[in-house]
Amino acid sequence: MNDMLLTPGTAEYVAAEIERAIHEHRLPPGSKLGEDELAEVYGISRTIVRAALQGLSHRHLVELKRNRGAFVAQPTVREAREVFEARALLEPRTARSACERMTPEGLALLRAHIEAEHAAVHAGESGRAVYLSGQFHVEIARIADQATIEAFISELVSRSALIIALYWQRRAALCESHAHHALMSAFETGDADMAEDLMKSHLLDLVTSLDLRNRASFPGTLREALGQ
Amino acid sequence: MNDMLLTPGTAEYVAAEIERAIHEHRLPPGSKLGEDELAEVYGISRTIVRAALQGLSHRHLVELKRNRGAFVAQPTVREAREVFEARALLEPRTARSACERMTPEGLALLRAHIEAEHAAVHAGESGRAVYLSGQFHVEIARIADQATIEAFISELVSRSALIIALYWQRRAALCESHAHHALMSAFETGDADMAEDLMKSHLLDLVTSLDLRNRASFPGTLREALGQ
DNA sequence: CGAAACAGGATTGTATACGAAAATGTGTGA
DNA sequence: TCACACATTTTCGTATACAATCCTGTTTCG
Numbered sequence: 205m206n207d208m209l210l211t212p213g214t215a216e217y218v219a220a221e222i223e224r225a226i227h228e229h230r231l232p233p234g235s236k237l238g239e240d241e242l243a244e245v246y247g248i249s250r251t252i253v254r255a256a257l258q259g260l261s262h263r264h265l266v267e268l269k270r271n272r273g274a275f276v277a278q279p280t281v282r283e284a285r286e287v288f289e290a291r292a293l294l295e296p297r298t299a300r301s302a303c304e305r306m307t308p309e310g311l312a313l314l315r316a317h318i319e320a321e322h323a324a325v326h327a328g329e330s331g332r333a334v335y336l337s338g339q340f341h342v343e344i345a346r347i348a349d350q351a352t353i354e355a356f357i358s359e360l361v362s363r364s365a366l367i368i369a370l371y372w373q374r375r376a377a378l379c380e381s382h383a384h385h386a387l388m389s390a391f392e393t394g395d396a397d398m399a400e401d402l403m404k405s406h407l408l409d410l411v412t413s414l415d416l417r418n419r420a421s422f423p424g425t426l427r428e429a430l431g432q
Numbered sequence: 433m434n435d436m437l438l439t440p441g442t443a444e445y446v447a448a449e450i451e452r453a454i455h456e457h458r459l460p461p462g463s464k465l466g467e468d469e470l471a472e473v474y475g476i477s478r479t480i481v482r483a484a485l486q487g488l489s490h491r492h493l494v495e496l497k498r499n500r501g502a503f504v505a506q507p508t509v510r511e512a513r514e515v516f517e518a519r520a521l522l523e524p525r526t527a528r529s530a531c532e533r534m535t536p537e538g539l540a541l542l543r544a545h546i547e548a549e550h551a552a553v554h555a556g557e558s559g560r561a562v563y564l565s566g567q568f569h570v571e572i573a574r575i576a577d578q579a580t581i582e583a584f585i586s587e588l589v590s591r592s593a594l595i596i597a598l599y600w601q602r603r604a605a606l607c608e609s610h611a612h613h614a615l616m617s618a619f620e621t622g623d624a625d626m627a628e629d630l631m632k633s634h635l636l637d638l639v640t641s642l643d644l645r646n647r648a649s650f651p652g653t654l655r656e657a658l659g660q
Numbered sequence: 661c662g663a664a665a666c667a668g669g670a671t672t673g674t675a676t677a678c679g680a681a682a683a684t685g686t687g688t689g690a
Numbered sequence: 691t692c693a694c695a696c697a698t699t700t701t702c703g704t705a706t707a708c709a710a711t712c713c714t715g716t717t718t719c720g
Contacts, residue, residue: 239672249705250672258483262490271672271711286580293581294521352514353521356584467702477675478702499681499702 215255218246222256226265226276227338227365228331237266237274263359265366277366281416284367288411291360292404294353295341299387299403301348303396310347311391317343318384325381338365340384344403364410373415383409443483446474450484454493454504455566455593456559465494465502491587493594505594509644512595516639519588520632522581523569527615527631529576531624538575539619545571546612553609566593568612572631592638601643611637 210217222242225231242253257274260266267277279287302310317340324333338361345354383406390399438445450470453459470481485502488494495505507515530538545568552561566589573582611634618627 240670251704251706254672255483255486258486259490262487272713273672283580286578289578290522290580290584293525294518297521350514350517352511352518352588356518360580468700479674479676482703500683501702 213246213248213252215252215259218242218248218252218256219259221246222260223263223265223362224335227335227362229334229365229369230331231276233276233278233366233370235276237276239273263362265359265362277363279363279367279370281371281418283363284371284414284416285411287360287363287367288407291357291364292407294357294360295344295407296400296404298345298348298350298353298357300396300400301350302344303391303394303399305349306347306391306394313347314340314343314388314391318381318388321381321384334365334368337381337384338362344387367414371414371416374413441474441476441480443480443487446470446476446480447484447487449474450488451491451493451590452563455563455590457562457593457597458559459504461504461506461594461598463504465504467501491590493587493590505591507591507595507598509599509646511591512599512642512644513639515588515591515595516635519585519592520635522585522588523572523635524628524632526573526576526578526581526585528624528628529578530572531619531622531627533577534575534619534622541575542568542571542616542619546609546616549609549612562593562596565609565612566590572615595642599642599644602641 210220222231222237231237237257239250239253239257242256243250246253257266257268261268261274264279264283265277266274268274317336321333321336321340324330324336341361342354342358345357348354383402387399387402387406390396390402438448450459450465459465465485467478467481467485470484471478474481485494485496489496489502492507492511493505495503497503545564549561549564549568552558552564569589570582570586573585576582611630615627615630615634618624618630
């Protein structure tokens with residue numbers, strides 16, 4: 205899709221790489237992100253790595269523990285609720301704006317995006333599928349031409365990928381494609397009311413597909429992996 | 433009010449200091465933030481200063497120009513609109529939540545806050561008045577018990593301070609105190625609908641009190657300070 | 661045998677040194 | 691006198707060195 209045009213060796217590049225790895229579930233929540241290790245992987249010094257990690261921690265994708273290092277974040281149940289609460293405030297009306305300002309190019313972009321989602325699901329690349337289905341929401345914000353809101357949604361979507369990794373309960377393949385298709389037809393017919401409603405219910409579907417009653421259903425810090 | 437309990441010498445401390453200075457209009461938009469200078473002021477190395485500046489740039493309060501240094505951001509008209517658009521999405525419903533979850537302590541806090549605003553205005557400390565009137569909105573998000581949304585609003589409020597510095601047209605003293613008082617009575621009576629409506633119109637009042645037709649009405653880069 | 665103390669190793673936190681880029685100041689030639 | 695080229699200076703970008711902290715494995719003592 206939108207393959208970063210960042211020059212390698214910069215903090216932004218490294219941060220984007222790590223963020224995508226998190227988003228695609230190649231780096232599960234709690235993973236240690238050693239500075240020396242990353243520095244060697246990308247052929248740079250720790251200075252750049254640290255800048256990248258600090259940036260990611262501002263987006264709540266990485267937790268920085270003093271004198272302990274950086275770890276992929278593990279959103280709590282509470283944070284998970286908050287993230288989707290924020291998305292519920294931002295995204296429906298952004299979908300409406302996007303619908304109102306939709307262009308032929310925008311429609312083509314979204315269609316291609318959905319196509320790529322399908323391809324990823326079909327190819328069994330579930331990580332990439334999660335990434336793409338998240339980016340779909342970011343693309344909508346971009347079409348709405350709201351850079352500020354887009355940045356917020358981008359962060360929330362990335363955090364959602366972590367939340368999904370921790371709390372997803374349905375083992376069924378991503379059924380979201382249906383919701384995204386429905387949104388597409390709203391965009392195609394220019395029905396802004398419907399776009400807003402569909403986005404609202406889509407987000408609601410997402411939260412209800414999570415198991416937010418108990419604590420993280422994932423390794424955690426190994427303390428909770430063994431029942432306290 | 434809420435006087436940071438950060439240990440001096442850390443990046444967070446320095447960032448908070450600079451952010452407050454920006455918020456209180458002691459550092460006008462476009463100000464150069466030299467690394468060596470800041471390092472000397474706070475008695476630390478450039479390493480820490482750079483971490484602080486990078487953090488502030490993620491909040492869009494500082495613009496980092498490659499090989500040129502850090503400058504206090506100068507939001508464009510477009511960014512200004514976007515910021516208030518985002519606030520319009522987040523804050524009214526957050527005010528509603530705050531109203532629904534209001535506690536006696538929360539009410540006391542807000543009352544004290546408004547009192548401090550009055551005192552600052554009365555003492556002619558307009559910078560501090562701007563800061564406090566912004567923090568009022570952050571406190572509401574805190575009472576709503578939504579840390580994620582609070583972080584977003586905090587950023588938006590700080591950016592609003594820059595927007596006010598650039599585009600404020602009414603020379604009259606801050607008339608917002610009225611709006612904040614009205615919100616207070618909604619909170620006191622527990623009228624959530626009214627709280628939401630009042631916040632919505634308060635934000636609308638704020639934008640209409642700005643002059644967002646022309647380009648920055650402030651120094652800019654010194655090129656526009658002298659009529660091109 | 662178990663617990664606490666200690667030493668070794670590994671990793672992060674901070675400062676500093678050095679190279680690179682840009683802005684500024686100076687001098688020369690038309 | 692003005693414009694252009696060159697030298698100087700300042701400031702930023704990155705790497706690296708060193709100190710501080712934490713974790714782990716061992717030892718020692720009760």
